[in-house]
Amino acid sequence: MSFDSATVQKIARLARIAISDDEAEKLQGELSAILGWVEMLNEVDVEGVAPMTSVTPMTLKKRRDEVTDGGYAEKVTANAPESDEHFFVVPKVVE
Numbered sequence: 001m002s003f004d005s006a007t008v009q010k011i012a013r014l015a016r017i018a019i020s021d022d023e024a025e026k027l028q029g030e031l032s033a034i035l036g037w038v039e040m041l042n043e044v045d046v047e048g049v050a051p052m053t054s055v056t057p058m059t060l061k062k063r064r065d066e067v068t069d070g071g072y073a074e075k076v077t078a079n080a081p082e083s084d085e086h087f088f089v090v091p092k093v094v095e
């Protein structure tokens with residue numbers, strides 16, 4: 001796929017990049033080369049290959065999904081400069 005100067009200018013505008021006409025000419029070839037590499041990926045046979053989330057196989061540590069009350073309100077607010085009934089007290093910021 002090849003790009004014309006107008007398309008390169010439009011892509012630059014969408015990316016909020018100011019480019020001159022000379023730079024647009026140079027970028028035409030670069031963008032065409034990039035898309036050429038991407039099109040080459042369509043030729044790769046990936047039949048039977050499972051999607052990966054990591055290059056090394058690993059299992060994530062999981063915890064039991066259970067509802068608790070926490071029970072640590074005193075510890076959480078212990079270092080707070082000011083607290084009231086286990087809530088943080090902060091200065092008013094909106095008038």
